[in-house]
Amino acid sequence: MYHFRVFATFLRNALIREMMFQGNFLIQIITRAFWFVAQIALFKIIYSKVPEINGWTEDQYFAFMATGMLINGIVETFFMPNCANLSEQIRTGRLDFALVKPLDTQFLVSLERVNLAMLSQVALALGLLIRSLYRIGEPISVMQLVMYLAFVLIGVLFFYSLMVVTACSSIFLGRNQGLYDFWFYITVFARYPRSIYDGRDASQRFEAGEVLQFGFSYIVPILLVVTVPARVIVDTLEQKHWMLVALMSAVVGMLISRAVFSWSLGHYRSASS
Incomplete structure (x- = not known):
């Protein structure tokens, strides 16, 4: 309960x-809305030419897009500002203040800053999801619904x-x-369904798409979340x-991240050292 109050x-x-x-808050919301409309318009144009893409109809794909936006919106609201700021805390020595506080250090450095403007993406994603399911x-x-919410949470924990x-x-x-560049490049693969990366042709040769599909399904399961x-x-x-x-990826990911965080703190040199 103490952590909830904090x-x-x-x-x-x-x-x-x-x-x-x-003004900055409003500009961020407008920017996210513009990006959202651009994504919708792009795939509206694509689906005006084809009835489906690798088994995904237009409304099914928009439900997928909404799910990806929802997961990314939650991550970028609560975690991205803090993870991106960690390097600055280390460089300036401000991480020392987090270490001496009577709170779990990972909790503190992960949630201290919240980007409320990104909640607009969460709202837009929910609107798109409801519309797609209705259609x-x-x-x-x-x-x-329960399983969907559970796997959205799993996706958030994995990222x-x-x-x-x-x-x-x-x-x-x-x-x-x-970090921002890495996040952009790595989430590019998660913006499209796993079946998009099917790369086998009529001769069943092993294509680059199959390599990506295997690697991002079993090694780093970005395509599944x-x-x-x-x-x-x-x-x-x-x-x-x-x-x-997908469930195991989140569980193993959280255990690894906790172990890496604790091990890294053991190698941290404070500003006073």
């Missing part, structure tokens, strides 16, 4: 900070663990300003083992 304080501080710079017209059971491991490199490098919840909510998930792989 997190509530973080939210209140974030709201005060955004209201101090309302599909299939009834959604309570179990489907969070990936960000923590990346951010911890700042302790050894001293500066890691490429969005595809699985999207498949669940539109009721097209046939290979049930992907649910277990």
Whole structure:
């Protein structure tokens, strides 16, 4: 409960900070809305030429897109500002203040800053998801909804663990300003369904798409954390083992990120050392 009260304080501080710079807050919301409309327009044009893409109809794909936006929106609201700021805390020695506070250090450095403007993307994603499911017209059971929310959470935890491991490199490098670039490049693959990367032709040769599909499904399962919840909510998930792989990716990712964070702190040299 103490951590919840501290997190509530973080939210209140974030709201005060955004209201101090309302123009910047509004510009961020407008920028996200413009990007959202551009993505919708692009795939509207594509689907005006074809009825489906690798088994995904227009409304099913928009449900997938909404799921990806929802996961990314949550991650970029709560975790991205803090993980990106970790290198600056290390460089300036401000991480010392986090270490001496009576709170879990990973909790503190992961949630201290909240980007409330990114909640606009969460709202837009939910609107797109509801519209897509309405147009599909299939009834959604309570179990489907519960599983969808659970796998969205799994996706958030997976991306969070990936960000923590990346951010911890700042302790050894001293500066890691490429975190945003890494996040952009790595999430590019998650913007499209796993089936898009099917690369086998008629002769069954092993193509680059198959390599990407295997690597990002089993080694670093980026393709699953969005595809699985999207498949669940539109009721097209046939290979049930992907649910277990996605779940294990989040569990293993969180354990690894915790171990890497603790190990990295053991190698941290404070500003006073």
